[in-house]
Amino acid sequence: MAMKTPIVYSEKCLGYGSWHIEGPQRIRKAHEVLAQKGYKFLEPQPASDDDLMAVHDVDYIWNVKKGLVDDQDTPAYDNIFDYAKLSAGAACLAANMKGFSLMRPPGHHAGRSGAALGSTTRGFCYINNIAVAVRALDKATLILDVDGHHGNGTQEIFQDDPKVWYVSVHRHPHYPGTGTVTSGNCINYSLPADCGEHVYLQTLDKALREIDLEKFEAVAVSAGFDTHSGDLASLGLTESSYRQIGRKIASLGMPTFFVLEGGYRGDKNGLDIDQLLKGFEEKP
Numbered sequence: 001m002a003m004k005t006p007i008v009y010s011e012k013c014l015g016y017g018s019w020h021i022e023g024p025q026r027i028r029k030a031h032e033v034l035a036q037k038g039y040k041f042l043e044p045q046p047a048s049d050d051d052l053m054a055v056h057d058v059d060y061i062w063n064v065k066k067g068l069v070d071d072q073d074t075p076a077y078d079n080i081f082d083y084a085k086l087s088a089g090a091a092c093l094a095a096n097m098k099g100f101s102l103m104r105p106p107g108h109h110a111g112r113s114g115a116a117l118g119s120t121t122r123g124f125c126y127i128n129n130i131a132v133a134v135r136a137l138d139k140a141t142l143i144l145d146v147d148g149h150h151g152n153g154t155q156e157i158f159q160d161d162p163k164v165w166y167v168s169v170h171r172h173p174h175y176p177g178t179g180t181v182t183s184g185n186c187i188n189y190s191l192p193a194d195c196g197e198h199v200y201l202q203t204l205d206k207a208l209r210e211i212d213l214e215k216f217e218a219v220a221v222s223a224g225f226d227t228h229s230g231d232l233a234s235l236g237l238t239e240s241s242y243r244q245i246g247r248k249i250a251s252l253g254m255p256t257f258f259v260l261e262g263g264y265r266g267d268k269n270g271l272d273i274d275q276l277l278k279g280f281e282e283k284p
């Protein structure tokens with residue numbers, strides 16, 4: 001029997017923002033569901049300042065540290081730098097252990113120095129967790145972003161990077177408004193709201209067919225679940241859609257890790273993550 005993917009998790013990530021849609025419930029409940037299903041959990045350590053500086057401008061990191069990064073989506077909570085560092089460290093541990101980081105805050109809208117590619121907000125993100133993990137891993141990596149929003153921060157960070165490609169399937173028109181065109185190593189597919197599983201999976205297949213897998217040593221998945229029907233960036237997917245996405249990721253045949261991005265209902269997140277990982281572990 002295949003080993004279950006380890007989940008990287010610390011209950012410390014529940015300590016802020018209980019009034020916000022990006023709140024602790026989205027992780028707390030998912031953790032409960034996954035614990036019940038028998039997953040094993042690994043406790044993360046914070047990322048180092050050097051790890052963060054490999055991705056973000058030093059002035060921006062300093063501003064996060066001082067709490068000077070408030071925008072209308074993304075509050076400057078007390079001690080948010082510590083939460084963001086731990087979430088980034090969890091992504092690094094997931095990269096090393098081929099695991100799934102179940103942590104917050106999310107990261108893919110955070111660009112080099114904050115809001116990315118002309119967006120006016122950081123969309124609940126402070127530090128780009130998956131970017132920190134990919135840089136620390138230092139391998140030729142394909143980043144696959146299946147969150148319902150375009151990862152404008154990740155694209156900004158890796159645009160024209162010789163070692164890292166970025167592929168995203170997301171909803172448009174929608175926040176943050178970017179990702180309408182493919183540009184060099186950043187391949188974007190936008191889909192209309194609630195397009196449904198069939199169109200989604202066809203599009204994901206098409207996106208993955210364009211990739212020359214020979215180039216890569218690892219796959220990093222920005223795993224967002226707000227594509228679920230009724231969630232913030234719904235593409236009309238259901239629990240079983242995530243199982244099929246997991247199979248498609250497994251068919252790439254690469255060492256793979258996952259980092260949670262969006263997904264705003266905890267009970268649903270837990271079931272969707274379980275399905276994604278089951279599909280991934282089935283290896284078609």
Ligand SMILES: [Zn+2]
Nearest residue numbers: 147149226262
């Ligand atoms: Zn999202």
